[in-house]
Amino acid sequence: MKDAKWTWRGVSLISALATLLLIAGFVYAVGDIINPQGEALTGSLPQATTAPEAAAADELKILALGDSLAKGTGDNSGSGFVRRALDGLTQGGAKAGLLGNMGINGLTTAGLQTKLQEEGVQYALRQANVVLVSIGGNDLFRGSDILGNGTGVQAGEAAGTAEIPADNPEGSASTVQPTGVLDGKSDTLVTSTPKPGEDELTPEALLSALPEAAKRLGEILETIAEINPQAQVYYVGLYNPFGDIEDLLVPGNQAVTAWNNAAMDIINTHSNMTLVPTFDLFNRHLDKYLSSDHFHPNGDGYQRISERIVQAIR
Amino acid sequence: MTNLLPLIRNECTKIIKKKRFYVILLILLVLVPMFTYAQMRVAERSRDKFNSDWRLEIQQRITDNQNSLSSDRIPEEWKSYRRIFIQQLQYYLDHDVNPNEPSGVTFTREFLDNSVSLFIPLLIMAVASDLVSGERTTGTIKMLLTRPVKRWKVLFSKLAALLMFVSLIVLSVFVISYLISGLAFGYKGFNIPVFTGFQLSGDTVDMSGVHSVPQWKYLLMQGGLIWFVSVVVALLAFMVSVLVRSTAASIVVMMAALIAGSILTNMAAAWSTAKYLFMVNLGLTGYLAGTPAPIEGMTLPFSLAVLSVWGLAAIIISFAVFTKRDILN
Secondary structure, three states: OHHHHHHHHHHHHHHHHHHHHHHHHHHHHHHHHHOOOOOOOOOOOOOOOOHHHHHOOOEEEEEEEEOHHHHOOOOOOOOHHHHHHHHHHHHOOOEEEEEEEEEOOOOOHHHHHHHHHOHHHHHHHHHOOEEEEEOOHHHHHOHHHHHHOOHHHHHHHHOOOOOOOOOOOOOOOOOOOHHHHHOOOHHHHHHHOOOHHHHOOOHHHHHHOHHHHHHHHHHHHHHHHHHOOOOEEEEEOOOOOOOOOHHHHHHHHHHHHHHHHHHHHHHOOOOOEEEEOOHHHHOOOHHHHEOOOOOOEOHHHHHHHHHHHHHHHO | OOOHHHHHHHHHHHHHHOOHHHHHHHHHHHHHHHHHHHHHHHHHHHHHHOOOOHHHHHHHHHHHHHHHOOOOOOOHHHHHHHHHHHHHHHHHHHOOOOOOOOOHHHHHHHHHHHHOOOHHHHHHHHHHOOOOHHHHHHOHHHHHHOOOOOHHHHHHHHHHHHHHHHHHHHHHHHHHHHHHHHHHHOOOOOOOEEEEOOEEEOOEEEOOOOEEEEHHHHHHHHHHHHHHHHHHHHHHHHHHHHHOOOHHHHHHHHHHHHHHHHHHHHHHHHOHHHHHOHHHHOOOHHHHHOOOOOOOOOOHHHHHHHHHHHHHHHHHHHHHHHHHOOOOO
């Protein structure tokens, strides 16, 4: 009987204390949630470039930046050229690690510029010593949309970190409406489809976006070099995804070549940057190396790009 | 006027003697190590992938979520959930605070966040569903009511004992998950800052109210909210156990309600009247963490009001029925 008495005392005491504590927590929580007191928070990411000097010699720390190609859209295995290049390097005996893949579907040069302002991206850049960049395809092939209706590009540019212009890899009927694949916003997709006249990719349309986009590309590479001067930057050149559509073969090739030349001009001014060409890989082999969305490479296509990258890095 | 205290003591002794509470402790002792192990594997994997640099990992998570925003197949509500999530991660990253700093305290915090709407209510039910219906199943209710004690006092003593055990259960969930996860992640971490005060309006997060709280304070606030949820669940389970004759039926009724709640929170965004159901409002800790409410228009005062109304109604019905009803067999 004495035992039961002590159990009762213990249980009642503990539960009374626990109840008081929990009620106090409850009152505090309700007050805190209903009237949150904001405070100025300091503290930012470490600014020092820690890794590159230390381990630059033997270990490759790879960071990928850019659009859906960097992300690997279209590759059924999900690897993309980034992971494939990593595998290739490792098989070749190099010590390589992937720091991160910051590729975002539908990213344009303008989008990448805003992204490079983010502290987290800058931090990742500072840790890397190999930076793979793929950008520009969305600027170039969206050119027709810029002419057609200005809203599409404005929305894309206005979108900051909160809303990222998206592309639509599984876009409907990609062969019929090439821009439908590239076009990020579903609303612009809707508004542009009823007016097929505007969807034609003319050489002028493709080239119209070029000067400004090329200027932004220059700024992007400049920024990367500023953030991490030690890193080797590999820019993946563009290919023409519309080479199998007769009307688009020549203008597409011209536009892509113009872009690649512009990129080459910029890259040649930096000592630690390399352009990895892909134009020749895909020209006349689109049926083999493009995925079903008719814009992104498939696994084999990515494999070929990655082989080029491995050759460039080693 | 018989004193209530001996009655409460009697009810407490009954609960202890029935060993329900030990069963609850046993469940915790079995399940928490499992969750800890799973969490440990997750931590190990991310350590391999990101060279144990949490900043890179957070940045990758942000990128991955941004990518998923572009898919047309993802429902709009999930997208806005992810947009909010991205902004919060970005906030943590910008202020150089690791939201998932591995420690026993962090594990406890996350475990509680995940268990508030189903697991803890289930444990509460294990005690509450049995209180009155159990007496009827075994027939001891007649013995109880033939004593010269008013019926409301009998019921009140049961209720008081139940509330005591609610506090004990919440406390033991805390203590056990901290002690066990501490073995794997270390017992430190009470002073890690956690951000709270994210105010959500639609897709955007208002950061003006955000402030950092040491983790122990956060746990205290969580505990308070969980306690409130548990009390309401206890009251409802208590009512059901008064209304229903057998313990099994009373457990099934409450289980069905809770599981319906967890299903509804996942898909009820279109049916906005569902927000008046108690089981949709159980996730109070979400308001603390800044996760969007399952249905638009739900806020902490709203959820508290809904839960209070349900709880009060449960008390009134329990007492009204118990004092009036004939006990036949």
